[in-house]
Amino acid sequence: MNSKCQNIELNDGHFIPVLGFGTAVPEEFPKSKIKEIIKIAIDVGFRHFDSASVYKTEDYVGEVIRSKIADGTVRREDIFLTSKVWCNCLRPELVRSSLEQSLKKFQLDYVDLYLMHFPVALKPGEDFPVDEHGKLIFDTVDLCATWEALEKCKDAGLTKSIGVSNFSHRQLEMILNKPGLKYKPVCNEVECHPYLNQMKLLDFCKSNNIVLVAYGVLGTQRYTGWVDPSSPVLLDEPVLHSMAKKYNQTPALIALRYQLQRGLVALSSTLTEKRVKENIQAFEFQLSPKDMKVLDGLNRNLRYVAAPMFEGHPNFPFSDEY
Template identity: 55%
Template sequence: MSSVPDRLVPLSDGNSMPILGLGTYAMGPFVKGETVEAVKAAIEIGYRHFDGALVYGNEDEVGEGIRAKIADGTVKREDIFYTGKVWMTYLSPSLVRKALEKTLKTLQLDYVDLFIIHWPMGLKPREKLWIPKDASEKIVIEDVDFCESWLVMESCKDAGLVRSIGVSNFNHKQLETILKMPNLKYKPVCNQVECHPYLNQDKLLKYCQCNNIVLVGYSPLGTNSPNNVSRKSPILLNDPVLKKIGEKHRKTTAQVVLRYQVQRGVAVIPKSFNPGRMKQNREIFDFQLSDEEMEVINGLNKNIRYIDLKMLTDHPKYPFRDEY
């Protein structure tokens, strides 16, 4: 097991989150048992933070992996930090708690550590959770008031079903809408967004830091997924500047990119089910990027968004029309 302790980020509600986690979204067709083994291996390597979602379709295996390592004494439940999400088809206030209860039943856990609104956009409830990849299948928009949904999130926290609550893919105006709710009891502890050197989210990060909201970066290594990368989009890990900085520190480009984020105070959840890469992604706490190197990496920003859900640009709450 890794001897490197997890760095914890304090949350505004008094809880804390490991700054480095493992994303559990699996590309392509599922191989039965693959996620179970990946989660078990990750816990052995030292991961304690797991980012999942009902829509990923593998929360049952994530839960099985976690429970297996609790059962064999490797970890206790309180050692694990699990994030679940309210999908767009569950964003109606009447369905939010049902979404959480479904996640808990699938995981076979009594509570989740963090539950977040996956997107500020609502879709009409449907049997198929995911959204279509083309226009051949009709998307039915539902203009949900996410502030009303937030009130249900607060009640779930009060009921002990979740320790902390937050949001994902919200722009600063949408965050401000929640923060200015007159009856707000708990503000979002985090905003999970795409964040990497080609989309450094500098303005959104500063806004969140001013409001004691942790920015959690998904796709921190960019993405090679053909579903998300156009032929014109450069591959982040091929960047020569990042490679040169990595050579100086005898680190991989991925390690440099992750180190850059944690030095900014951004929590990161890289995805990999490969034990070797999972181990490498944790080896980022034994070196430091200089102020000059941080400035150079900041300068790589191109505002490239690999995950933009363009099929929903007509939604009234589509978050990416604003600058940040």
């Protein structure tokens, strides 16, 4: 089956499918089960898969992609695969080996996109190194030097494109204003949904030809330890329900379609077959300009993934307005 996904061009000339599939799973979910879900995603037409070293799913993701290439369902060039360097490998000398480890897990020669996962640097070693009081041990790293290491990974052919994730406009400007900048970030992957529509950050990114990639597009209650369980459930929002009735769609599809019409790349993430098949239908209808404005009005700057454990680091991005 061919992909139903549309693509948009990145500032380096490569193309990214506008609808992607996130491969992070909650702690309690058996990671091997992600294989079945990714198989289904490829079969229904998903071609963009968003992974990261810290998700601990890269080997499963790679296994499914390779099996789908082997059986002729897709070619490697049909798949857009993202991974990310975690906070404990932001020292410039660790970036390439982090990417090489990811490629080893995928058992692939390159990724399509490699991102700095978070601008906050942690001491090398454990994913979440802590002191005797259980506090994270921060590291001081020059993000511009990390960016140069990413540029070298691109030049070496280990990744086609490079970008950032969870950056505020202040940190993006650090990179954009770096003397001798070779490649601009192609994207900034951030939490974005009707309760956190990132309007100012989106405008800033658009003005610099940087694509905003949205995660948590359906709200995200799943990540225990990261998300306050008392936060409102986005998909219970009455406006989404009334629009779902109007367009004969689901609230999730309304939330997904909203992002696509704003010119974002949207990452959907689900662990059920029914929803995987449903989410690919986001291309099959359009919201009216009036309804888009109504959805804009739902913004309440609510961040599900607030990452309070990173507060206090000079590069903590979420204390900035955008």
